[in-house]
Amino acid sequence: MPEGAIRILCVEDEPDLREDLVDVLRECGYYVDAAADGPTGFAMAQAQRYDVILCDVLLPGMNGHQLVSDLRQGSGASSGTPVIFLTAYADRKIHDDCTSLANTQVIMKPVDYRNLESLVSSIAIGAR
Template structure:
């Protein structure tokens, strides 16, 4: 989930080409509703979004039934040490700074998928 349509489209196209099913949300409330309606294999979250920050969404996801083991990757333009630590502390499985390398994102998702099936 990212509030920037260009980032959503890029990530969606990348993941679609790799055979992943992709759903989008433009803000935190929409993302939470989408996860509640149908649990995904992984959630990609932007930190800076309208309404709720990615950290707030992550906190709610972690408190939800079954949310403790849902893989979450934070994508952020604010990838300084404080933001990265906040993401890890909130329970993110991985924090990637923007702009990010598409291969790195795919490697992170593959790692999380493998870790989920061990």
């Protein structure tokens, strides 16, 4: 990976959406790793520094809110990484729970890929 490249972790349990997210972000020039469940995503974020984490709210093994909460409380490689939560639920409590964690935003599903790319770009540039 070239020096200064932006690295993204995508934690999404739905295979087709995960593949689409990874493909779109790679086409934008980002380096993207993917995980299909909460525990795997958490372990990856602990071991590798990412510039942005995309994280579904409802994941098998560990939900997205818990994953990010645990990351924020630890000292792993991505403990302070900006997070974009992905959710299909318009429930205000879910949105409030997600944004109550430091450095987080929420995008509703179905994902508007142009908006996602714009948000990822602004976060990644700001995080540098």
